[in-house]
Amino acid sequence: MQLPFATLDVFTSTRLEGNPLAVVSVPASRRAELTQAKKQKIAQEFNLSETVFMHQPAKKGDDAGDGVGRGEDKDASQVEIDIFTTESELPFAGHPTIGSAVLARFHWYPAVDTLLTKSGPIHLDVSSSSGKDKKGQPQSARARISHDVRLHQKTLADVIPPGQHDSYPGLSHHLPAVRAAELAAPVFSIVRGMTFVLVCVPSLELLGQLDPGLRLDFDNLPGGPLLDADRQPPAGFVARYYYYTGPGSNSYVRKMRTRMLELGAEDPATGSAASALAAYLAVAVNQTATAKFEITQGVEMGRRSVIRVETRSDVQQREAAPAVDDGKEGAQVELREVWLGGEAVVVQYGTLVVD
Template sequence: MPKRRYAVYDVFTDKVLAGNPLAVVFEAEGLDDAAMQRIAGEFNLSETSFVLPPVNPRHRANVRIFTPHYEMPFAGHPTVGTAIALAEAAAEAGERGTGILVLEEKVGPIRCAVKQDGGPAFAEFDLPRLPEQLPLSAEPDAIGAALGLDSQEIGFENHRVGLWSGGVPYITVPVASLAAAGRAVLDGSAWLDLAPTRDNGAPACAYVYTRETVGKDSAFHARMFVPGSPGYEDPATGSAAAAFAGVIHHFDRPVDGPARYWIEQGIEMGRPSRIRLELDIEGGGIAAARIGGNAVRTAEGSLFV
């Protein structure tokens, strides 16, 4: 009977039972797509990553990412969590556990840096694609109504509703206050009528954000809603932060040089998360961007599949 190691990590947090949980299956050779999909459904977490030998031998691993229902070309918390899981496994085997490693994902190779200094490990990765704005035909009032919010609660300063992607598209919804963000509830059927679909046929998700925050060092407060049957809220969404990099650049116009933002998420769910977003601005444009966060291991074991 096959025996495959796995571990569960809470990602974008330095505390257990917070952040976004991720299952990492370390030895995924021999599993076909259908088996990976069924295993992801068995874990029933927002994502499960499967570690395979790299196509390019200079890279650390090929990583497949599955939700319980479909495969993702790229996702932030699986990238951070898998990088930390591989680094910790290397350190436990007496090998170098910190430094640079490259993960191959469907979106392309992703360069990651992992740091372990005695506390919870921290990893950051370069965005595989710089964010871009996509056309959105849905009206802001309709988007607000699908989130249970009035039209006057949608938008703040010069921020407006848009569709942005850093590998995965999101409808980004600025709201006027922390209170408005807290009242948001996604009407899945209404959302399906207005949201464009992704390449895998799934609808674009809702990323609600405001500049009012709970944490004093946070720049933005965010919530992310996934439509479906049933829909759910995600406690920390790195791929949404990748898209959000374009929102910040477009509306806030940071000056040339490095810019760093902490994004808080998951607070309404009781799973507080912190995502670090860094932008390198050159000539008024985004030259590069990175997403980072901590991850802590909460469980480990074997799969007999």
């Protein structure tokens, strides 16, 4: 079986920076043959943070496609994608979404306006881009992220016994201020199965001193599950996302530096975590109707990535306290839209041969 593929660098306009992504094109006739186990092995072969399997939309009455340009509907408005890490399938991930959007819209399927993912349909907005990538230049896209947000009740301090706070494996014991922030950090899901412990680091210097080798076993915490009961089981993907807000922000765009280290190796750009962070700050902290964020990640590992997120919410101020204390203060905020945006550039095309 021969499968066309492309690789891209995402959240960057410069090749060999940003976050690498592999996208494998799956003909309709090969769909059943390309099992979950084979997809997982292919993701391990690419050995990137994520690999996407983009299912070719077959022409009506024709499911015999065997490669890009054969038997497929080039005018399709929807394309289905599956997202895999080297360990498992994800319902949603940010840089695979933006990379797939750029590749589909500007290179393979120019009429596509929706990506179909396990987390739901993702609407694309590429109206601000300059056109097709005729000279190998990066293209940008925005994606309206399907969301099912939840601020969970517990923190790591609640599920790690107090007597182990200074010694529990995986915490940043070499940086006491960061360890304290990890234990107290809010736990926030952007969709079911994608949850982040949002750790606010006190300084840019401390952000640079984080240990990329640390990893927490979120499935076996001593005090029981970290997530709310109705989000168990399974917990899905859970990771810490570190952020620092420094100078450079203005009234229009909040700028932040971030790092993702939970996977045992650093991730250059994590769009799902950036979306979760922006949604949390907009809904639970700032309580604003419209908020824009510019999140820079991957600097410490030499793969600078720029992630842009815009949130839109309905905000209503409470006129009086509720009859029963519901734990909520101030404004009532309902998150309506989360838009994830960034650039991507194709690095290579090839053919994957699978037995």
